[in-house]
Amino acid sequence: MPELPEVETVMRGLAPILENTRIAKARAYAPKLRVDIPKDFDVRLSGNLITRLIRRSKYILIECEDGLVAILHLGMSGRINIYGANSKHPPRAKHDHITLLTENGDLVVFNDARRFGLLVFSTVSGIDQHALIKDIGPEPLGNGFNSAHLAAGLKKRKSPIKNSLLDQKLVAGLGNIYVCEALWRAGIAPTRLANTLTAVEIEALVPIIRTILKEAIAAGGSTLKDYAQVSGELGYFQHRFNAYGREGEPCSADGCRATIQRIVQSNRSTFYCPTCQT
């Protein structure tokens, strides 16, 4: 479920359970997800006190009192389920790979069918230089993401704008859904070469990306399958998609009579309106 708004939603659900909370018992049931789970996973986390959760791009950083940071990524199919202290904890389900039992009796479970997610360790002092983190571009909701940054990045690129916006080095946290949606709102064809965007288009794209992400976060993210939120509630931003997943449906732009098309770019589906996106 995981682009920036979904990861933010998961983190917000997790924070009240984990922040300022000691882990009674941490367990990993799989030797590896996308990469190896640290062999000392259990000992490093069990008994440790979690001080803070931070989202960086699509990563959730779990900071501990002793300086340990657990870097968690949900991949394509990663989910977090929480079973409260006053509910019966279910037996381990298929694809449950990691569990954290807190001192309060809450159980946090990471489930990931495809195992494209990951959990690795870093430290508070080393996190900014960690291989997974150091090359990530600015947060789209922060000050570092602005038209000057975007213009400079796009100028160097000859690939389609769709591909460029998916590049986490240019801007953090966007994925297939929100890139499609942003380009639809901006009226920019996904096939346009990045270095052909005008200053005006780039100027417009920045606040559009911000707005879409904020709207999606407010909606609890998008639920394509299964649960988006830690609480089990469904995100509902998918009801507001204008392009993503709407192949063959009429374009929702005022007065537009065209139909949303699906094309493939870099082996991934792109949805767009051939009339209003130029």
Next chain:
DNA sequence: CGGCCAACCTGTGCGC
């Protein structure tokens, strides 16, 4: 360095 593809996995839905 930029760009492109295959690869990493499992599950689901659809056409036949």
Next chain:
DNA sequence: TGCGCACAGGTTGGCC
């Protein structure tokens, strides 16, 4: 009902 294929919210290593 079963089979095979296409496709799925991400990332990255290897190769031009």
